[in-house]
Amino acid sequence: xxxxxxxxxxxxxxxxxxxxVLSVLTALVAGVAMxxxxxxxxxxxxxxxxxxxxxxxxxxxxxxxFFVSALPRGWGQEVAAVFLIFTSQVWNLIFGVYSSVKxxxxxxxxxxKVYRMGRAATFFYxxxxxxxxSLIANSLISWAGGWFFLTSSEVISxxxxxxxxxxxxxxxxxxxxxxxxxxxxxxxxxxxSIIMATYLLVWNAAAQQALGRRLPSLGPAYEALRDLVxxxxxxxxxxxxxxxxxxRVPRYAWRAVGAALAAxxxxxxxxxxxxxxxxGAGGLLPTLAAVLAALPVSLARVAAVVALSAALSxxxxxxCYRSERAGPAVILAGEVLASIPAILWWPxxxxxxxxxxxxxxxxxxxxxxxxxxxxxxxxxxxxxxxSLRREVEEMASVYRVRGWWYLRCVFVPFLMPSLAAGAxxxxxxxxxxxxxxxxxxxGGQAIDxxxxxxxxxxxxxxxxxxxxxxxxxxxxxxxxxxxxxxxxRLFKYVEERYGGEVE
Amino acid sequence: MSQPVLSIVGVSKSFxxxxxxxxxxxxxxLEVGEExxxxxxxxxxxxxxxxxxxxxxxxxxxxxxxxxxxxxRVGFIFQFPTLLPWLTVVDNVALPLRANGMGWEEARExxxxxxxxxxxxAFEDFYPRELSGGMKQRVNIARALAVEPIILxxxxxxxxxxPLTAEALRTEILDLWTLKVTSVRAIVMVTHNVDEAIFMAxxxxxxxxxxxxxxxxxxxxxxxxxxxxxxxxxKLEDKVYELLSA
Numbered sequence: 012x013x014x015x016x017x018x019x020x021x022x023x024x025x026x027x028x029x030x031x032v033l034s035v036l037t038a039l040v041a042g043v044a045m046x047x048x049x050x051x052x053x054x055x056x057x058x059x060x061x062x063x064x065x066x067x068x069x070x071x072x073x074x075x076x077f078f079v080s081a082l083p084r085g086w087g088q089e090v091a092a093v094f095l096i097f098t099s100q101v102w103n104l105i106f107g108v109y110s111s112v113k114x115x116x117x118x119x120x121x122x123x124k125v126y127r128m129g130r131a132a133t134f135f136y137x138x139x140x141x142x143x144x145s146l147i148a149n150s151l152i153s154w155a156g157g158w159f160f161l162t163s164s165e166v167i168s169x170x171x172x173x174x175x176x177x178x179x180x181x182x183x184x185x186x187x188x189x190x191x192x193x194x195x196x197x198x199x200x201x202x203x204s205i206i207m208a209t210y211l212l213v214w215n216a217a218a219q220q221a222l223g224r225r226l227p228s229l230g231p232a233y234e235a236l237r238d239l240v241x242x243x244x245x246x247x248x249x250x251x252x253x254x255x256x257x258x259r260v261p262r263y264a265w266r267a268v269g270a271a272l273a274a275x276x277x278x279x280x281x282x283x284x285x286x287x288x289x290x291g292a293g294g295l296l297p298t299l300a301a302v303l304a305a306l307p308v309s310l311a312r313v314a315a316v317v318a319l320s321a322a323l324s325x326x327x328x329x330x331c332y333r334s335e336r337a338g339p340a341v342i343l344a345g346e347v348l349a350s351i352p353a354i355l356w357w358p359x360x361x362x363x364x365x366x367x368x369x370x371x372x373x374x375x376x377x378x379x380x381x382x383x384x385x386x387x388x389x390x391x392x393x394x395x396x397x398s399l400r401r402e403v404e405e406m407a408s409v410y411r412v413r414g415w416w417y418l419r420c421v422f423v424p425f426l427m428p429s430l431a432a433g434a435x436x437x438x439x440x441x442x443x444x445x446x447x448x449x450x451x452x453x454g455g456q457a458i459d460x461x462x463x464x465x466x467x468x469x470x471x472x473x474x475x476x477x478x479x480x481x482x483x484x485x486x487x488x489x490x491x492x493x494x495x496x497x498x499x500r501l502f503k504y505v506e507e508r509y510g511g512e513v514e
Numbered sequence: 515m516s517q518p519v520l521s522i523v524g525v526s527k528s529f530x531x532x533x534x535x536x537x538x539x540x541x542x543x544l545e546v547g548e549e550x551x552x553x554x555x556x557x558x559x560x561x562x563x564x565x566x567x568x569x570x571x572x573x574x575x576x577x578x579x580x581x582x583x584x585x586x587r588v589g590f591i592f593q594f595p596t597l598l599p600w601l602t603v604v605d606n607v608a609l610p611l612r613a614n615g616m617g618w619e620e621a622r623e624x625x626x627x628x629x630x631x632x633x634x635x636a637f638e639d640f641y642p643r644e645l646s647g648g649m650k651q652r653v654n655i656a657r658a659l660a661v662e663p664i665i666l667x668x669x670x671x672x673x674x675x676x677p678l679t680a681e682a683l684r685t686e687i688l689d690l691w692t693l694k695v696t697s698v699r700a701i702v703m704v705t706h707n708v709d710e711a712i713f714m715a716x717x718x719x720x721x722x723x724x725x726x727x728x729x730x731x732x733x734x735x736x737x738x739x740x741x742x743x744x745x746x747x748x749k750l751e752d753k754v755y756e757l758l759s760a
Contacts, residue, residue, distance in 0.1 A: 121592070121596070125571060125588065126610030126614075127613070256613060
C-alpha cells in the first residue's frame with residue numbers, strides 16, 4: 012500500500028500532465044489551423060478572444076454536469092477536472108502558436124507547396140518547430156495556471172452532492188477540515204516541492220535553452236526529457252507524414268472534417284445550454300438583475316486588482332533587471348506563488364480572516380491577485396525584459412539618465428507593449444478569480460463579500476445551473492464589451508506610441 | 515525546335531487591390547522546349563507571378579500551363595534560400611523527398627548526392643545559420659535538383675549574392691546544365707539582369723510593363739562559354755535594351 016499522500020501527489024501530477032499534453036496538442040492544431048486558413052481564423056479568433064476572457068469557473072458547473080451525465084461514473088468527474096485545468100492552460104498557448112506561425116516567412120509555405128509536402132509534413136516540419144519557442148515561453152504561465160485551478164477541479168460541489176477526486180488538493184482541504192495540521196503542512200510541502208521541481212527541472216531549463224533567458228534551472232534532466240519528447244514526436248510525425256504521403260487526402264476531405272467538427276461542437280454547445288435548464292426559462296430575470304446590480308462593485312475590485320498587479324509586476328521586473336542575483340530568486344518565487352491553488356489560500360489565511368475585521372478583505376485580495384498578477388508578472392519577465400535594447404541602456408548610461416527619469420523615459424516605455432498584453436490577460440484572470448475570491452464556504456463558516464463572483468458561487472453551490480450559466484453569459488458579454496471598447500483603444504494607443512523599433 | 519517540355523497558353527492574371535483590380539499578366543503564350551529560357555522585363559511587370567503560376571503556387575484567371583511529362587515535377591530555386599532553420603542541410607534537401615513518401619535514409623542518400631554536386635558534401639550536418647549566403651543558395655539549388663525535376667524554375671537566383679559568388683554560381687548552374695548530369699530538361703529563369711540572361715540562356719523572352727505581354731523572343735545562339743566583351747554579345751545586349759525600353 013502506498014501512503015495516501017504519495018498517491019494523491021501522483022494523481023494530481025498525472026492530472027496536470029494529461030491536461031497539459033491535451034492543451035499543447037489542442038494549441039498546435041487550433042493555432043496552426045487558424046494561422047493557415049482564413050476561414051478557420053475568422054471563426055476561431057473571436058471565439059477564443061471571448062473564451063480566454065470569460066470566467067471559466069462560472070461555466071464549470073454546466074460542463075461538469077455534462078461530463079458526469081455523458082460518461083460512466085467515476086470517469087465523468089475525472090474528465091471534468093482535466094477539462095477545467097485544460098481551460099486554464101490552453102488559451103495563451105493557442106495564441107502563441109497562432110502568432111508564431113502567422114509571422115513565419117510566407118516563402119516557406121511556397122516552398123512546401125512547390126515540393127508538394129502536404130499538410131502533415133508542413134505541420135510537423137514547418138509549423139510546429141516554428142511554434143516551439145512560443146510554446147515554451149507560454150508554458151511557464153500555463154503550468155502555473157493549471158496548478159492554480161487544481162483544487163477547484165478536485166473538490167467540486169454540485170448542489171447537495173460533492174465530488175472529491177483523489178489528489179493533493181483534496182488531501183490538503185480534507186486535512187484542514189479535520190484540523191490535522193501535520194498532514195496539512197505535509198501536503199503543502201509536497202505541493203510546493205512538485206511545483207518547484209517541475210519549474211527547475213523542466214520549464215526554466217527549457218526557457219533558458221530555447222529563449223536564452225537566464226532563469227534558475229537544472230539542466231540535465233531537461234535534456235533527457237527533451238530528447239525523449241523529440242524522439243516520440245519525431246516518430247509520430249514520421250508515421251503521419253509517411254501515411255499521408257501514401258493516402259494523399261484530398262482538399263475537400265479536410266474541409267469535410269473541419270465542418271463536421273464545427274457542427275459537432277455547435278450541437279454539444281446547444282445540448283449543454285438546453286441541458287442546463289434553457290436560458291429562456293422563467294425565474295432567470297431576477298438573477299440577471301442581481302448580476303447587473305452586483306457588477307459595479309466587482310468591476311471596481313477587478314480594476315483595482317489589475318492596477319495593483321501592474322505596479323507589483325513592474326517593481327519585480329525592475330528588481331530583476333537591476334540585480335543579477337535577485338533576478339532568479341524573484342522569478343522562482345513568482346513561479347511557486349503563482350502555482351499555489353486558489354482555494355488553499357483560504358485555509359492558509361483562515362486565522363487572519365477570522366481574527367480581524369478586515370481579514371476577509373485581505374484574503375480575498377490575495378486570491379484576486381493570485382488569479383491576475385501572474386499574467387502580468389510572466390509577460391514582463393519573459394517578453395518585457397527581453398525587449399530592452401542594449402544600445403538604449405548604453406545611451407542612458409552615457410548621458411547619465413538615472414533613477415526616476417530612467418524608469419519614466421526608458422524602462423516603463425520599453426515594457427509598455429508586454430505590460431498591456433499582460434494587463435488584458437490579468438483582467439480576464441481577475442474576473443475568473445472573483446468567483447473564488449468573493450465567496451467561500453469554509454466548513455460552515457461562510458465569507459461573503461458580495462459582487463458578481465459571490466453571486467455565482469452561491470448559485471453554483473445551491474445547484475442552480477441555469478442561473479450560473481445565464482449569469483456567466485451576462486458577465487462574459489460585459490467583459491467582451493469592455494475588451495472591444497476600452498482595451499482595444501488602449502492597445503492601439505500603446506502600439507502606436509511604444510510599439511516601434513529603436514531608430 | 516526540340517519537343518516541347520512546357521506550354522504556357524494564354525495565361526492572364528489580375529490581383530485585387532481593395533476595390534480595384536490590377537491586371538499583371540495579359541494573355542501570355544509561350545512554348546518551352548529542351549532549353550534554357552530567361553524571362554526579362556521591367557521590375558514589377560509580373561515576371562515572378564508568371565513563374566509562380568508555372569510552379570502551381572498561383573492559379574491563372576485564364577489560360578493554362580501544360581507540362582509535357584508523365585511526372586511533371588518542378589524544382590524551384592527561390593530568390594532567398596528559404597531553408598528551415600531547425601533542420602540540417604541534408605535534411606532540408608531530403609525533406610521534400612521524405613514528404614512525398616520516400617524513407618528518410620533513401621531521401622538523405624539522394625540529398626547527399628546532390629549536395630556533393632553543388633560542392634557541399636562536407637557541410638551536410640551543418641545548420642543553415644552556420645552557412646554563408648552563397649552556401650545557403652547552393653543548398654536551395656541542391657534541394658531543387660534532388661526532387662529530380664524535369665523543369666527547373668529560378669526566381670532571380672543570384673540577385674542577393676555578392677558579385678563574385680553570383681558569378682561562380684552562374685558558372686556552376688551552366689556546367690550542370692550543359693553537361694546534362696541532372697534530370698532537368700528545361701530551365702525557366704526570371705531576371706532583371708540583361709547581362710546575366712544573355713550569358714546564360716538559350717532564349718530570351720522580353721515582357722512589356724504591366725500588364726505583361728510578350729514583346730519579343732530572341733534566340734541567343736552564341737557558343738558557350740560566352741565572352742561578355744565580344745561584339746556579338748554587345749550587339750545582343752543593345753537589342754535587348756532597345757526592346758525593354760520601347
